[in-house]
Amino acid sequence: xxxxxxxxxxxxxxxxxxxxxxxxxxxxxxxxxxxxxxxxxxxxxxxxxxxxxxxxxxxxxxxxxxxxxxxxxxxxxxxxxxxxxxxxxxxxxxxxxxxxxxxxxxxxxxx
Amino acid sequence: xxxxxxxxxxxxxxxxxxxxxxxxxxxxxxxxxxxxxxxxxxxxxxxxxxxxxxxxxxxxxxxxxxxxxxxxxxxxxxxxxxxxxxxxxxxxxxxxxxxxxxxxxxxxxxxxxxxxxxxxxxxxxxxxxxxxxxxxxxxxxxxxxxxxxxxxxxxxxxxxxxxxxxxxxxxxxxxxxxxxxxxxxxxxxxxxxxxxxxxxxxxxxxxxxxxxxxxxxxxxxxxxxxxxxxxxxxxxxxxxxxxxxxxxxxxxxxxxxxxxxxxxxxxxxxxxxxxxxxxxxxxxxxxxxxxxxxxxxxxxxx
Amino acid sequence: xxxxxxxxxxxxxxxxxxxxxxxxxxxxxxxxxxxxxxxxxxxxxxxxxxxxxxxxxxxxxxxxxxxxxxxxxxxxxxxxxxxxxxxxxxxxxxxxxxxxxxxxxxxxxxxxxxxxxxxxxxxxxxxxxxxxxxxxxxxxxxxxxxxxxxxxxxxxxxxxxxxxxxxxxxxxxxxxxxxxxxxxxxxxxxxxxxxxxxxxxxxxxxxxxxxxxxxxxxxxxxxxxxxxxxxxxxxxxxxxxxxxxxxxxxxxxxxxxxxxxxxxxxxxxxxxxxxxxxxxxxxxxxx
Numbered sequence: 001x002x003x004x005x006x007x008x009x010x011x012x013x014x015x016x017x018x019x020x021x022x023x024x025x026x027x028x029x030x031x032x033x034x035x036x037x038x039x040x041x042x043x044x045x046x047x048x049x050x051x052x053x054x055x056x057x058x059x060x061x062x063x064x065x066x067x068x069x070x071x072x073x074x075x076x077x078x079x080x081x082x083x084x085x086x087x088x089x090x091x092x093x094x095x096x097x098x099x100x101x102x103x104x105x106x107x108x109x110x111x
Numbered sequence: 112x113x114x115x116x117x118x119x120x121x122x123x124x125x126x127x128x129x130x131x132x133x134x135x136x137x138x139x140x141x142x143x144x145x146x147x148x149x150x151x152x153x154x155x156x157x158x159x160x161x162x163x164x165x166x167x168x169x170x171x172x173x174x175x176x177x178x179x180x181x182x183x184x185x186x187x188x189x190x191x192x193x194x195x196x197x198x199x200x201x202x203x204x205x206x207x208x209x210x211x212x213x214x215x216x217x218x219x220x221x222x223x224x225x226x227x228x229x230x231x232x233x234x235x236x237x238x239x240x241x242x243x244x245x246x247x248x249x250x251x252x253x254x255x256x257x258x259x260x261x262x263x264x265x266x267x268x269x270x271x272x273x274x275x276x277x278x279x280x281x282x283x284x285x286x287x288x289x290x291x292x293x294x295x296x297x298x299x300x301x302x303x304x305x306x307x308x309x310x311x312x313x314x315x316x317x318x319x320x321x322x323x324x325x326x327x328x329x330x331x332x333x334x335x336x337x338x339x340x341x342x343x344x345x346x347x348x349x350x351x352x353x354x355x356x357x358x359x360x361x362x363x364x365x366x367x368x369x370x371x372x373x374x375x376x377x378x379x380x381x382x383x384x385x386x387x388x389x390x391x392x393x394x395x396x397x398x399x400x401x402x403x404x405x406x407x408x409x410x411x412x413x
Numbered sequence: 414x415x416x417x418x419x420x421x422x423x424x425x426x427x428x429x430x431x432x433x434x435x436x437x438x439x440x441x442x443x444x445x446x447x448x449x450x451x452x453x454x455x456x457x458x459x460x461x462x463x464x465x466x467x468x469x470x471x472x473x474x475x476x477x478x479x480x481x482x483x484x485x486x487x488x489x490x491x492x493x494x495x496x497x498x499x500x501x502x503x504x505x506x507x508x509x510x511x512x513x514x515x516x517x518x519x520x521x522x523x524x525x526x527x528x529x530x531x532x533x534x535x536x537x538x539x540x541x542x543x544x545x546x547x548x549x550x551x552x553x554x555x556x557x558x559x560x561x562x563x564x565x566x567x568x569x570x571x572x573x574x575x576x577x578x579x580x581x582x583x584x585x586x587x588x589x590x591x592x593x594x595x596x597x598x599x600x601x602x603x604x605x606x607x608x609x610x611x612x613x614x615x616x617x618x619x620x621x622x623x624x625x626x627x628x629x630x631x632x633x634x635x636x637x638x639x640x641x642x643x644x645x646x647x648x649x650x651x652x653x654x655x656x657x658x659x660x661x662x663x664x665x666x667x668x669x670x671x672x673x674x675x676x677x678x679x680x681x682x683x684x685x686x687x688x689x690x691x692x693x694x695x696x697x698x699x700x
Binding site: 002003006007010011013014015017018019021022023024025026027029031032033034035036037041044045046047049051052053056057059060064067070074075076077078079081082085088089092096099102108109110 | 416692
């Protein structure tokens with residue numbers, strides 16, 4: 001209960017602070033143009049952006065799921081002993097093969 | 112509270128956006144190694160526009176646009192080669208005047224949208240269909256094949272420069288980006304001519320250091336000290352900007368020893384096409400201004 | 414009553430911390446200068462996200478600081494899953510920075526935003542590895558329990574790789590030096606290239622507030638937080654936090670930043686195996 005109240009409270013306070021501090025912004029058309037060192041753009045900047053490390057993000061999801069299993073694992077680790085260490089070691093080893101494969105395929109480069 | 116804010120603001124280094132003209136690159140870059148001057152990387156972060164030298168008339172519209180992009184209150188300071196101490200004093204005086212003025216200088220460009228759009232078409236976007244027209248005064252980007260993996264995604268075209276802080280002064284590039292990789296680039300206008308003093312090893316090294324996020328180290332180098340930074344050579348990938356067998360790492364190593372790194376002729380667009388944006392900016396910073404100016408002028412002469 | 418005191422303690426720590434961070438950055442007068450300028454609208458921006466991104470960044474820093482115990486057994490959010498709450502703050506920071514770069518509808522902020530997402534995601538992995546390695550000897554995900562588990566020996570000795578790896582995470586979360594891929598110089602200040610006036614000042618303040626928070630968490634997890642002789646708990650926490658802030662500012666000013674694709678490879682191929690090793694070391698020591 002306190003946790004939620006605190007999180008909501010800080011968020012509300014920060015938003016109020018931001019609104020109080022930020023005046024409304026105005027600009028003429030040339031003023032509003034994106035800064036390009038004096039140059040000009042032809043199109044809007046918002047676009048279907050080519051996010052090159054997208055293959056990396058797939059590998060990231062695999063590791064992120066693994067993180068979820070690790071939270072309960074961390075709590076019972078000492079009572080389970082060496083068995084828990086071996087199990088997580090195996091799991092990580094399998095996932096690490098994914099890193100090696102991805103590295104060979106060049107997914108960490110901007111392809 | 113307001114009093115504290117004003118007192119603090121009075122002690123701040125002057126946030127200056129520099130528009131550097133022909134022959135003034137070395138002097139301006141040395142000016143910003145001073146503690147009381149800060150070179151803003153964007154006009155939105157500045158209150159003073161420093162115009163160093165005579166800006167050619169082709170660049171006057173760009174200069175007006177950069178001027179307008181500085182948030183009010185703002186002011187312009189002209190620098191025609193006076194002593195640096197005098198120019199700093201003048202900047203400080205202008206800043207003091209700005210603190211009592213509400214708006215400073217007026218806009219130079221008329222408030223007209225870049226394209227006609229309001230009231231034309233079903234949603235006022237000035238055209239028909241999903242991707243057509245000019246919503247909010249500008250068309251949307253369209254797809255094209257990528258040069259690295261052939262995916263069909265949007266291409267963004269823009270003219271960048273002549274006063275972009277990461278490009279040499281005067282250089283305007285017509286760039287087509289897909290994501291953050293340069294698909295196509297052509298030189299709109301070459302960099303302004305600079306005398307040989309812009310090629311000084313410490314200036315060249317300082318430019319690279321600033322791109323690597325080491326502003327303090329760059330100031331130290333310009334003050335004649337060692338950069339005092341970690342992983343400078345290592346941060347630069349091997350093979351980046353390779354020309355006649357020397358790459359960027361070799362050139363930076365030479366500058367660190369205080370030696371010049373002369374370069375033969377090269378094809379500038381070919382060096383940049385296919386590079387990711389930060390790599391391209393590092394490559395540009397690794398070319399001494401004289402070599403860069405020669406390379407940028409070559410296609411014009413041909 | 415204690416809750417009220419702790420709320421005040423979090424507020425005071427953030428406020429004093431931001432001032433200290435600005436002094437370390439030599440940016441305090443500049444912040445005041447930025448605040449006195451007008452704010453310029455960009456072309457067809459996403460107004461809601463533009464205003465909310467700095468506010469949420471600040472809120473994440475405040476929530477992060479709330480899980481930190483100011484004295485042994487005394488935290489504003491005394492949750493059994495404190496580490497998870499802090500992990501959420503880290504992950505949401507990526508989204509906040511992305512939205513900040515997205516909102517002005519301009520190319521350089523947009524490039525900074527996507528770049529930061531690419532680097533920020535893999536940075537989350539070492540972060541969670543070292544935090545979980547710190548949770549092993551405590552047999553709990555609560556930061557209060559992690560502090561208690563360090564009564565004999567601090568985690569910085571138990572898992573020597575932990576603090577250096579967490580400093581990399583801290584540099585990423587505070588957009589600093591070698592990990593500042595969002596607001597870099599080659600894209601004219603990146604996600605904040607189009608910020609002016611009060612909006613810009615607020616973003617810088619939020620960044621400094623995150624520096625305070627992440628240093629406080631690092632001090633708690635690796636340096637025993639409020640544990641220490643003679644002086645009261647909060648004072649020890651403040652001293653350790655200030656020391657880590659100074660270290661982070663120093664690193665940010667001294668270490669070069671490489672290109673994003675190269676950093677991505679380094680994160681996966683060097684830092685991730687190192688954090689696995691850190692987990693194994695900590696596991697073996699805990700048994």
